Amino acid sequence: MRPRRLKGDPLFVKTTSRIATLCVFLTLVLVPYAHGQGVRTIFLVRHADKVSDAPDALLSDAGHRRAECLAKMLADADIQQIYTSDLQRTQQTAAPLARQRQLKPVAIPLSKPDDLIEAIKSGKASNVLVVWHGATLPRVLHALGAPEVSPIADPEYDRFFILTLPQNKEHSTVGFTVLRYCDREE
Numbered sequence: 001m002r003p004r005r006l007k008g009d010p011l012f013v014k015t016t017s018r019i020a021t022l023c024v025f026l027t028l029v030l031v032p033y034a035h036g037q038g039v040r041t042i043f044l045v046r047h048a049d050k051v052s053d054a055p056d057a058l059l060s061d062a063g064h065r066r067a068e069c070l071a072k073m074l075a076d077a078d079i080q081q082i083y084t085s086d087l088q089r090t091q092q093t094a095a096p097l098a099r100q101r102q103l104k105p106v107a108i109p110l111s112k113p114d115d116l117i118e119a120i121k122s123g124k125a126s127n128v129l130v131v132w133h134g135a136t137l138p139r140v141l142h143a144l145g146a147p148e149v150s151p152i153a154d155p156e157y158d159r160f161f162i163l164t165l166p167q168n169k170e171h172s173t174v175g176f177t178v179l180r181y182c183d184r185e186e
Helices: 010-036 061-073 088-101 113-122 137-143
Strands: 039-046 081-085 106-108 127-132 159-166 175-180
Touching: 039 137, 061 088, 081 088, 081 113, 088 127, 106 113, 113 127, 113 137, 127 137, 137 159
Parallel strands: 039 127, 081 106, 081 127
Antiparallel strands: 039 159, 159 175
16 A cells, blocks of 8 residues: 655655646647637627718717727627728727727728738737728628628618638638627617
8 A cells, every 4th residue: 555645745746846837838838729720700890970971070979879889899809909991980989999908909091991801811819800981891891701791871880790710721611790789879
């Protein structure tokens, strides 16, 4: 019969220490690898309600309420990157979440949606918010692998698109969901 090892026994302490060190090492090595095998989630919305049809119109009061609602809705989504256009209304829509997450949105010129598509495709962030414009958002979605999306009507500010993009070639299925978010009365 072997003698029972006690916590104060040097062999027990040494063995426990080695096991703990191995566990920490494996966690540090394997967690990023496991995450790398997952998916990236891209949340895409049209800017919130605007005050006018001016080229660089600002958000209306309803638009500011919708932007705050969007920030609340995505509060637990661990957004790591935000893309907007260079127009103020997209930046205003993203601002509450950017403040909350302490992120600096990347503004890409509205005239360069291909730059936005490339930035999303080449990005490393797991969870991304894109605030863009109704006229070109369907094309951006399609270029990222979503099916054709019906045009976004001028007064339609509540469409919310979620794309899940695989991070490796073995699992190439793109997930796509369309929702409505943040009714004006919220």
